Amino acid sequence: MDFAMDARTEELRGRLLAFMTEHVYPAEPVAEEQRAALASPWDAPPVVAELKAEARRRGLWNLFLPDAEYGAGLTNLQYAPLAEITGRSPHLAPTALNCAAPDTGNMELLAQFGSEAQRARWLEPLLAGEIRSAFAMTEPEVASSDATNIETRIERDGDEYVVTGRKWYISGAMNPDCRLFIVMGKTDPEGEDVRRQQSMVLVPRDTPGVEVRRAMRVYGYEDHSHGGHAEVVFHGARVPVDHLVGEEGGGFAIAQARLGPGRIHHCMRLIGMAERAIELMCRRAVSRTAFGRPLAAQGQVHAWIADARVAVEQLRLLVLKTAWLMDTVGNKGAHTEIQAIKIATPRTVGEIIDRAVQLHGAGGVSQDFPLAELWAAARTLRLADGPDEVHQRSLARRELRQYA
Structure with a gap:
């Protein structure tokens, strides 16, 4: 298994990092301000359209679709580090790149199972972000x-x-x-x-x-x-x-085919959310003083940061292995690993974000930092696309089958 990024991934990663720094992060407070002035809370703030236009201009559009006829033609292993970056701003970046759920899964479903007429009527405008x-x-x-x-x-x-x-x-x-x-x-x-x-x-x-x-x-x-x-x-x-x-009676199989890529995409973005939490935790630790010492000098804070870094590195390797397996042996061949990342990633990232909230005190649960929303998103993903217990049951039964 070789997880080194190839030249195309490196080039896209550089473009995406620049886009995040120059446009997405500055747009976060702008989007909140604009939303307050909207006629309907469900309308998109104008800055979202600006981000989409800029993403398309930079060639950062539909990166999630492995089918080159419809998307960027990236493998799961190539897409993983890019999705991770978008996870650092999960409420803006995926939408800006037309890589946001549930549209991603729906586009994959239509591309794989839709008729020619269905793809023309629905897939094409979805791909265009219309x-x-x-x-x-x-x-x-x-x-x-x-x-x-x-x-x-x-x-x-x-x-x-x-x-x-x-x-x-x-x-x-x-x-x-x-x-x-x-x-x-x-x-x-x-x-x-x-x-x-x-x-x-x-x-x-x-x-x-x-x-x-x-x-x-x-x-x-x-x-x-x-x-x-x-x-x-x-x-x-x-x-x-x-x-x-597809056909009558095919709904269950189609759902499973749709949910496999969705699960790994969520886990890719979750790692980016954890990285954002670690960054915020470190910035807070070096800028705040309690009981006469910087928070960064407190032993408990050292443990939180060190454990978070170890956990993220472990999760990233497991997600990359899963992506590699999906590319090489298919989703069925990677079934155990898909379930493993779906169990481990939301739970562990939620714990990391929770520590970051604790380090921020009252600010951690406020609207002045993204941590509360990040935590809510991570916690929700322990239910979305199948709760932990369903994946644990299936994975354990597969393990036990070897010894039955």
Whole structure:
């Protein structure tokens, strides 16, 4: 395994670091100020459009897509250090580069499973950053960590599918530019194979019967930058049968194919979040005095910083190994490692951010530093794309199988 960056990655990394320093970090307070003056809290601050234009000008656009027909054609190993950098400003940088969830996963899904007509209508404007989208899977009435529990119905009626059900925490749905829901539901609820009961359909947001009911908060945050997380109800919404993604009964497999890359992308960005927290921790430690000594002279602070550095280096190596395996043996061959990083990275990064919060005192939980929002994001990722316990169960069963 060779994790050295090749010439193209090094060149893109240099461009991205300059973009972050010259544009993204200075835009963070600007975006907050502009948001306060917006007519709707879900509108994007004007500086976001400026960042997107500058990112495109610098060739930093759609870096996440390995398919060169649609994106930059980077491998997972090449993309990893770039995604890490964007994680240092997770509420601005991924959006600026058109590399923000849930659109990334939706674009990958459409590129891999969408029909030619579906790609022309939805993938192309998503790639251009002209529209946003949402992925409607999680439901409030069932334990959605087990996708076979999903109760939303997708029923065939002549040349149409009728979608009925209630979803929540549907990321991006509050964004006024969200034009498309990719909805997972059951077309064959009594089918013998519980993993063949589900299908996916494309539901335009303006379809009659689609109700975006309310925004869902995450630890008190509404997450405006990602277009919020919404409760969405489908009251018998009708779409043509050609809005089916793939085949009937293929929804579970498509979901798994979509979530694999999403999980590693989250972990790549989480490492960047941890690096931002360590930087803030160190700057705070050398600039503050308590009990007659700088915080940087306190033994407990030394332990926090040292442990954080060790943890980040360990996580980065595990994420890079996972990326390398996904590139060389495919997502199935990297299944154990994908689950390992999904378990370890959000948990460990959350602990690092928590120490940074502690070192900042009251400032750490305030809006004057990004730490509270970073912590909320890291904690949420212990639930998103499958909670820790589901991945632990699957990984342990795979380990035990060798000794059964």
